[in-house]
Amino acid sequence: AQSVTQPDIHITVSEGASLELRCNYSYGATPYLFWYVQSPGQGLQLLLKYFSGDTLVQGIKGFEAEFKRSQSSFNLRKPSVHWSDAAEYFCAVGRLSGGGADGLTFGKGTHLIIQP
Amino acid sequence: NAGVTQTPKFQVLKTGQSMTLQCAQDMNHEYMSWYRQDPGMGLRLIHYSVGAGITDQGEVPNGYNVSRSTTEDFPLRLLSAAPSQTSVYFCASSYGLAEETQYFGPGTRLLVL
Numbered sequence: 091a092q093s094v095t096q097p098d099i100h101i102t103v104s105e106g107a108s109l110e111l112r113c114n115y116s117y118g119a120t121p122y123l124f125w126y127v128q129s130p131g132q133g134l135q136l137l138l139k140y141f142s143g144d145t146l147v148q149g150i151k152g153f154e155a156e157f158k159r160s161q162s163s164f165n166l167r168k169p170s171v172h173w174s175d176a177a178e179y180f181c182a183v184g185r186l187s188g189g190g191a192d193g194l195t196f197g198k199g200t201h202l203i204i205q206p
Numbered sequence: 207n208a209g210v211t212q213t214p215k216f217q218v219l220k221t222g223q224s225m226t227l228q229c230a231q232d233m234n235h236e237y238m239s240w241y242r243q244d245p246g247m248g249l250r251l252i253h254y255s256v257g258a259g260i261t262d263q264g265e266v267p268n269g270y271n272v273s274r275s276t277t278e279d280f281p282l283r284l285l286s287a288a289p290s291q292t293s294v295y296f297c298a299s300s301y302g303l304a305e306e307t308q309y310f311g312p313g314t315r316l317l318v319l
Contacts (some may be wrong), residue, residue, distance in 0.1 A: 099246070122305045133210075133296055133310035134249075141305060184304030193239060193264060193304060196248040199290060 092117040092183050096197035101169050104205045111200050113168040113181030114168075122184035123164045124194070125155055129177045140164065151175070174202045208232050210295050210311035218317045219287040227282040237300045238280040239264070239308070240272065242293040249254050249296065255280055281287030287318045 093116040103109050115121055122141055126134040133162025145157040155166045164181060181197040213228045231238065239254040248268075251264030253273040268289060271283040280299075284291060294315050298308040 094248075124307075128310075133312050134298075135310070137308045139307065167241070182249075193251045193254050194249075194308065195265075196241075196247055196250070198248040 092121065092195050094181050094183050094195055094197035096179075096181055096200050098116055098200045099198070100201045100203065102203040102205055105173055106170050109166075109168045109171045109175070109202070111179050111181075111202070113164045113166065113197060114162050115164065115181075115183045116162065123155075123157060123180040124184065125149065125153070125164075125166050126180045126182060127151075127177050127198075128180065128199075132181065137166070171202075171204055173204045173206070176202055178202070208250065210297055210299050210309050212295075212314050213314070214314060215317045217316075219284075220319055221288060222284050223287050224283070225287065227284075227295055227297075227316075229280045229282065229311060230278050231280075231297075231299040231309070232278065233299060233309065234277060235299035235301055235309070236277070237302060237306070238274065239298045239300075240270070240280070240282045241296045241298065242291075243268065243296060243313075244293050250280065250293075261285035284316075287316075289318045292316060292318045 095114045100173045124139045125137040128134045137153050140147045140157045157191050178199045180199050182194045210231045234276045240252040241249040248290045250266045255261045255273040258309050297311045300306040308310050
């Protein structure tokens, strides 16, 4: 079964500093990879996704992620964070089983704190 | 478009009570899912549906029932609530289950005493 690991439960970054959130997945074939963001008390919103092609993916709000097959990683980056980026970030992997879809498996999330 | 709507926003139940969490979408998505979110656990898939009349179990289906009589609606039923079902429940819809963007509702916060 596929799995997703987000090694960092909490990350604190100063406003204006760069950000990298780590995500590692376990899956036999090339997976469908996603990053979602959840603001306090809200549902999840898609930041970006990767299926194939260019391994550097651009998303909304200035985020990007890079797929590295050799490292089974899909790390999320942003060159300069804003206070409004404080939220919970989830990495997810999706797969299609032989008979149909199995849905998404989510990591446990990384809580991002922005220091002024 | 309202997107994905969920009702109620918050509910308190006593152990053994039953209830239905409602979910509706107006995007004509074939795929709909229910997740639960617990602290430190991320989101876990409870049940999903690939179209009207077709449902299947996810990672944590025990204690929950679903049905899909229309494309728009995908209710989640708790037959006999237990404290372990205290959680935040999210409904999502999409054009595909594994490869497409999931659109999430605002969530239902459930407390079982």
